[in-house]
């Protein structure tokens with residue numbers, strides 16, 4: 001009897017939702033049906049894990065985890081583990097997710113990440129929901145908010161992401177991902193709150209997003225290649241950064257990074273490639289095209305001598321930097337030193353190309369200049385001009 005009732009209500013439910021049309025696979029898995037409360041106070045982590053397990057085990061074409069609109073879900077550090085049965089899984093976040101407020105209420109043992117997706121292949125995370133890391137309590141304790149590790153073929157779009165504990169979004173060991181239409185923000189004064197941090201990942205596209213944080217808008221770390229960043233608005237923050245690479249003698253490998261049609265507003269750095277003294281390996285085949293700068297502190301930087309705490313002892317090794325081009329970079333710089341190419345004497349930087357550069361000083365009474373040490377390549381139509389490039 002109970003079963004019959006269940007089947008009838010299921011059929012009615014399917015009919016009202018136009019099930020066969022909108023959901024070719026199964027019904028969406030709404031976290032509310034797994035015991036979530038959504039009042040912003042009750043811990044909803046277990047409900048999310050149950051809903052995730054159901055979605056992840058669903059063999060249908062397009063299983064969907066649904067976080068409904070108009071509610072706020074409090075989550076402890078939570079893992080969304082794959083592999084899953086479907087390679088077309090959806091996580092639809094229309095409601096808001098918040099982290100516990102203070103250190104005493106953070107129950108997870110692993111404090112490195114808050115929302116952690118691992119080993120999932122083929123999925124989409126989207127919606128208009130807001131992910132609030134409630135970071136101010138956490139900026140000292142260092143947790144990344146939304147982490148994807150060993151994930152492939154996925155898309156993240158539309159989300160609003162605020163006040164992460166550390167990095168807002170981290171990709172580690174991932175392939176074939178598109179992140180688009182994201183809005184990430186944290187106070188300018190918040191430490192280590194990178195927008196998107198990419199490590200050991202390939203074929204990653206970041207499109208049409210807006211990032212304003214207290215650290216790098218985008219940071220690209222070793223093992224990464226085929227990274228395209230297009231239509232990004234960045235600032236405040238520390239700009240778009242490759243590195244730092246080669247810390248403690250590490251062999252770095254970064255190549256095929258293409259940054260295009262981006263705007264940097266009032267950032268502490270603009271386009272930066274930063275490698276530690278004593279490292280090895282390479283950063284190469286990097287292009288920056290059509291970049292607009294407004295009141296940027298240090299617009300173009302290559303620093304092959306990086307050693308912030310002066311504990312380096314004049315290392316001769318360095319990460320090789322080559323085949324880097326800057327084309328169509330224009331706008332204003334706060335510092336007069338608009339272009340700094342600081343390369344090591346022994347390793348140096350090769351085939352650095354600057355074309356159609358126009359960087360004026362934010363203070364109309366001053367000019368801009370460049371510094372250029374051990375860099376080789378060419379420079380054409382550039383203000384300021386760059387002496388050591390032909």
Ligand SMILES: *[C@@H]1O[C@H](CO)[C@@H](O)[C@H](O)[C@H]1NC(C)=O
Nearest residue numbers: 205226227228257258260287
């Ligand atoms: C990434 O950017 C490069 C250089 O602009 C371009 O050749 C390549 O097609 C881009 N990849 C994608 C998938 O858009």
Ligand SMILES: *[C@@H]1O[C@H](CO)[C@@H](O)[C@H](O)[C@H]1NC(C)=O
Nearest residue numbers: 208230231232233261262263
């Ligand atoms: C450049 O980026 C902006 C977003 O900042 C986007 O609206 C615009 O369509 C992009 N233009 C091109 C030519 O890609």
Ligand SMILES: *[C@@H]1O[C@H](CO)[C@@H](O)[C@H](O)[C@H]1NC(C)=O
Nearest residue numbers: 233235236263264265266294
């Ligand atoms: C730059 O940022 C400032 C302060 O955050 C803002 O008022 C201004 O409108 C922005 N400018 C541009 C060109 O986006």
Ligand SMILES: *[C@@H]1O[C@H](CO)[C@@H](O)[C@H](O)[C@H]1NC(C)=O
Nearest residue numbers: 310311312313314315316345
């Ligand atoms: C590094 O080199 C500079 C200039 O050659 C020298 O003044 C300095 O003492 C050296 N530092 C160390 C730690 O060897």
Ligand SMILES: *[C@@H]1O[C@H](CO)[C@@H](O)[C@H](O)[C@H]1NC(C)=O
Nearest residue numbers: 298301303340341342371373
């Ligand atoms: C580049 O080197 C010059 C000369 O040593 C130095 O004044 C400047 O601060 C350096 N710039 C950066 C961004 O490291």
